[in-house]
Amino acid sequence: MIKENLEAVHKKIADAAARVGRTDKITLVAVTKNHPVEMMEEAARCGVTDVGENRVQEAMQKLEAFPDNGLTWHLIGHLQTNKAKPAVEHFHLIHSIDSEHLLKAVNKEAGKIGKVQDILLQVNVAREESKFGMEVEDFPAICELAKGLDHVCVRGLMCMAPNYENVEDVRPIFRIARALYEDMKPKFPEGQIQYLSMGMTHDFEIAIEEGANVVRVGTAIFGARNY
Secondary structure, three states: OHHHHHHHHHHHHHHHHHHOOOOOOOEEEEEOOOOOHHHHHHHHHOOOOEEEEOOHHHHHHHHHHOOOOOOEEEEOOOOOHHHHHHHHHHOOEEEEEOOHHHHHHHHHHHHHOOOOEEEEEEEOOOOOOOOOOEOHHHHHHHHHHHHOOOOEEEEEEEOOOOOOOOHHHHHHHHHHHHHHHHHHHHHOOOOOOOEEEOOOOOOHHHHHHOOOOEEEEOHHHHOOOOO
8 A cells, every 4th residue: 555655645745735835845754663674665666765764773674674775864763872873874864963962973973984964953842841852942052063063964954743632733833943944044054954854644734834845754654553
């Protein structure tokens, strides 16, 4: 059913964009967390180009089983500083930079291999204790710190909204994230800030209506996860 599910998700993305008059590119990150490598391979055959993983170790196992796959790998889960080295080695874009300490660790590990690591800054807009992400108040200082580091390149912002019973309640969260994203743009070199990553299976249509250009969708493509 992956092919049919992908078609349905792409249609929802297109319809959400059309509702607000958007014609820009929206990247679908297929979240393969807790799904077997065979399902990821099937998604790739169906045209998926971007995959998301929450855990570095799981991604490494899939890369070993499916090498030279031509996919763009996104780390969307919380990153511990002791996993910075493999994260830098294996991921194209790390969405979840949520502290000064982690930012410096990623910069250090990227420098060791001569890489400039693309990152997003994760902000806990909803101020949920159960969610990772920097406080909104810390965001400007971490942006300034990142500008002075040679081996990271901030490409935008990542936000996770609460799983409200009424999905429409996420709109104010996404609007704040969009405002922070727009505020970032003039603070960095022109064209550097490109990605606003927000929205998952239950709320990605609203996220698109509120400005997201990267959505992270797993269950709607692969079905329920087996934990």
